[in-house]
Amino acid sequence: MSTGIDIVLLTILLVIALIVGIVIGGMLGSRRQRRLQAAHLEDRPGTPSELARASGPEHQAVEAAPARPRVAIVINPSKIGAEEFAKTAAAVCRQEGWDAPLMYDTEIEDPGYAMASQALAEEVDLVVAAGGDGTVRAVAEVLAGTGVPMGIVPMGTGNLLARNLKIVLDRPEWALRIALWGKDEHIDVARARIEPGGKDHAFMVMSGLGFDAAVMADTDEELKSRVGWLAYLEAGSRKLAGHRTRVQVSVDDEEPYMTKIRSVIGGNCGRLQGGVMLLPEAEYDDGILDVIIISPKNMADWVGVAASILGRHKRRGIHTNFHRCRRIVVEAEEPIEVQLDGDAVGASRYLEMWLDERALVVRTATREQTRLIRLEGWPIPVP
Template structure:
């Protein structure tokens, strides 16, 4: 019999507002234990998933599985980039944007069965001021919402919606200078999303034609729009037609610089961070293996 593959399951106990006390038991029931030898670790602080994944590389694990949302995936993926060690995903977040795009089931048992197949896809990785992202990075309105949501006591889609409504009531557009593959654009924007995959999560598609393995990032500029048009904007997001809105401009590129008047929050796969006024964004093609 072939030697069993060693897999580290990194569990974020608070992602998506769901308790995961019985998760280890479910893994042992569904995972093919003739093929895999699982180890479990729970995260206890910010960046802990990154640290655990880095240790897994040194300890020569065959795979690391993120049990959490896009933020947990980001930490582990950032550690595994260019390592050749694949990332597995058990989606347990508020949005699960990357998992939904890759067709990874939201049902835990079904997602574990995908691990049993141990088949991979190679995906591109975005870099924003040297911080990795695999789904979407953004600034403007959505970054402000992520910043608010991070401190909210209510998790999941309801908490995110509450944060969005609170920010929307007082948010103002900002001016940006963008350079995409050498061409410069001056824009006043409600928000700018740089998309590696098409959707934020919960099947809200900001960049319907984006692909994680085309070697490009889609720069999605959402222009100022009248508030009465908000229902139509939401319709476009969930109907995969954002690119058809008169208020949305999408520019694909590989080498992107965004200049704003001052620093502030940027979300990286949904997690808010503070970055400088100049953002340098690049693509690292097919640099991460994901089990799907």
């Protein structure tokens, strides 16, 4: 008798457990479904951990195991933190549901061109430039026009493109997540030619001839690795007392004019270290090249130039002049140092700069990623 009641009770309990199980399972399932739908609604979810769960093994089994995306990382092994990042990159990719990354080290003779080309040949979904502005410039030049997106893991002194794109500067693993799941932005690629009809080079931030390039050429690399961009100030202070050079400037189809300059700098984006805006109106996706011409005669004039730059005046005084154009050609009466994104490339009497409009796809942080980084108290580059 009691055995019969026990069996009945046990059966009822089992049925209740079964019903509860089905109800809870259904609720969890629909929550998960909603989450997946939300992830699909946003172009890219931007919440790496959520997405890692959504693309985990069980999900893939249901949807016939889609191919995992693959990233190539072009890394400058001489940068501080490069070795450590190379190790963590594989773990981050695995966690985020990506294939193991293809890793390519840059070399002194090749800052990333052959490596990025090799990555393209491997048909990867994304190429990450992990290094300074030199690495970024080389990778960008190869990727421009291909539609393959570029991610940036900043490891240099200036990291100027990363700064302008507001990519997190001091958390390589987060910068990598931004590259993997960030949003695609089409940005302009600036180009420069240092002899008429010669080969052109891409640059992403600023290039120029004169004082700034002389400073880059003269900056002590060892000092730069120790004190960062302060090394530029040290070199700059030694170069301030130079003389002005007579140049002819041709802007778009306008009549060329003669002037005397210390520097001509063309830029795709205007933000320097410390929030200094050298080109306050520059935007990296407006198809317009912003140019500043600096022409102080003496130290007192330099003070005026510095004040107007730090004061972010859009149209400045007598020693600085601006152009917003599509193309500019500067022809000097004597060879002057030229720099491309901070790399000195030698002296030339000729510099032509123009833009390839929106030729490069870069990955930048989604709103959600920015929110998560803020939540964790990680500094974001702000002016």
